[in-house]
């Protein structure tokens with residue numbers, strides 16, 4: 001059976017990761033969370049305790065190894081052989097990830113890795129520029145949106161579940177700042193591809209939004 005490429009893009013907290021992971025599970029596809037790769041580079045820079053500069057970060061890139069491994073709990077992210085899947089979700093990484101992701105050498109290296117990972121199809125990849133830059137010819141492009149209040153509430157509850165307590169207002173502020181940064185950067189900004197299907201998840205359950213994505217995929221596969 002043909003194996004397609006599914007690109008899921010959208011702003012922070014729009015439900016991309018969960019939807020992408022569950023849709024991949026349903027289809028027997030690989031799920032690739034590209035945000036985790038940008039987060040891993042950011043963590044590597046934070047660990048280095050160096051100033052923020054393109055040169056520092058481009059040099060660092062040549063000396064680190066990022067790997068994505070599939071486990072029964074979804075994707076695990078490794079930095080230089082160490083499982084950093086939890087560490088990359090810290091508030092500190094989240095606060096610094098957008099400026100690191102806006103650097104040209106970072107995008108070049110990670111986009112190359114992402115294209116390689118999706119080369120044979122059978123992937124659901126989520127991020128900000130998957131449908132526009134990484135796989136402009138993806139078979140199915142989804143753009144998830146949701147109100148900023150819904151996104152802030154989801155993220156606050158997600159963090160609480162992991163033992164991090166932040167107010168909804170603070171999270172909302174961070175989300176607005178990050179969206180602005182991601183959508184106004186020069187290289188590969190967050191934007192909806194013209195041929196993407198937009199789904200507003202503000203009032204949808206994870207099950208319903210996953211069902212929609214799987215439905216679109218099955219329709220394409222049946223042609």
Ligand code: CDP
Pocket residue numbers: 011012013014017034035036038039097098099101102126127128129130178182
């Ligand atoms: O899950 P959440 O929406 O909080 O973010 P993420 O998907 O983990 O992505 C974290 C950050 O990485 C984003 O805010 C972007 O700055 C960057 N990113 C990107 O530039 N391009 C991608 N394809 C994926 C993430």
